[in-house]
Amino acid sequence: MPEGDTVFRAAQRLRTALAGRTLTRSDFRVPRYATVDLVGERVEEVVSYGKHLFIRTDRVSIHTHLKMEGVWRVFHRGQRWTKPAVTARAVLANDEFEAVGFSLGKVQVLLRADEHTVIDHLGPDLLGPEWDPAEALRRLAEYPRRAVGLALLDQRNLAGIGNIYRSEICFLRKVHPVTPVGDIPDLAALVDESHRVLGKAAHEPPWRAMVYGRTRRSCPRCGTPIASQLLGEDESADRITQRERGIFFCPKCQPPP
Structure with a gap:
């Protein structure tokens, strides 16, 4: 999408x-x-x-x-x-x-x-002139036990992130996508990273993915093969669904909680 x-x-x-x-x-x-x-x-x-x-x-x-x-x-x-x-x-x-x-x-x-x-129901627009990081942070923190990979995808928190950028943002912050929002030590930094990543993608295309769609390829940081899985979906889904809706991460750089 x-x-x-x-x-x-x-x-x-x-x-x-x-x-x-x-x-x-x-x-x-x-x-x-x-x-x-x-x-x-x-x-x-x-x-x-x-x-x-x-x-x-x-x-x-x-x-x-x-x-x-x-x-x-x-x-x-x-x-x-x-x-x-x-x-x-x-x-x-x-x-x-x-x-x-x-x-x-x-x-x-x-x-x-x-x-x-x-x-009206959407969170702050990451690319809008009235971007409000404090409001985005408040919305994310409202459900501390929710997996961050799902929270980033929820447009009611931050408007504009999809499957690609949720994987990239979590990788850049060295956070596993299943980590509960409340367990992230610097949630404000993750919000700022989201704004930076989407802004760079919008204003300086093309964006080159570091982990999204790169299953079994080497992590650009440590060389460990990139892994992927579905989050909050049917784990028996086919490979196309896995790519379109799955999350991608480095098992070493982003250890599970």
């Missing part, structure tokens, strides 16, 4: 193509919004919050979530799409550009006043 850095960069691309321009076409290929017509409306801004993306006019907010396979791509008008048209779920165009959301997991057209209902 795309993580906060991917959505952040998607918002940047869409902002360049759409912000400040008037829509000449809008096409929502989901039943609930199939009749919505935004032609003539001016896109004011495009922003992300965690894994959520919002394209705002003065009247509405187009909310999308990529889920597992979604992607936004920008084309010059008349340029051939690079993915099958049947997978397009939202199309927004102006005189110069066409933005197409393919295989989007969620598409909503909300009144601007209702946009907050989508994100």
Whole structure:
């Protein structure tokens, strides 16, 4: 599943193509919004919050979530799409550009006043201008017996972390992912590491994983083969599920609690 850095960069691309321009076409290929017509409306801004993306006019907010396979791509008008048209779920165009959301997991057209209902339950956005480490720390510490690998993945604590970065953050802090949050000696440092890692991934791509997806390869610190397991899931899951939802760690650098 795309993580906060991917959505952040998607918002940047869409902002360049759409912000400040008037829509000449809008096409929502989901039943609930199939009749919505935004032609003539001016896109004011495009922003992300965690894994959520919002394209705002003065009247509405187009909310999308990529889920597992979604992607936004920008084309010059008349340029051939690079993915099958049947997978397009939202199309927004102006005189110069066409933005197409393919295989989007969620598409909503909300009144601007209702946009907050989508994100009210989320923790602080790691890539947002109002990032609040104290609030993130408070939310994590509220459930001290929860495994940190699950707590980092919970968007109600910090918005933007997925499977990749929870493994990387725990590795950098030398914390085993099953360690209870309350047993981590410097939880504030883990919060700061989360902010640093996701910020670096968003602003300085490409990010090279140190442990994620590297089962049986050597740990970059000590040379021990990297291990992986499912956390809070069915441990009999297949290899694809193991890669997509599993945690990766160094058994030596990150000893279990």
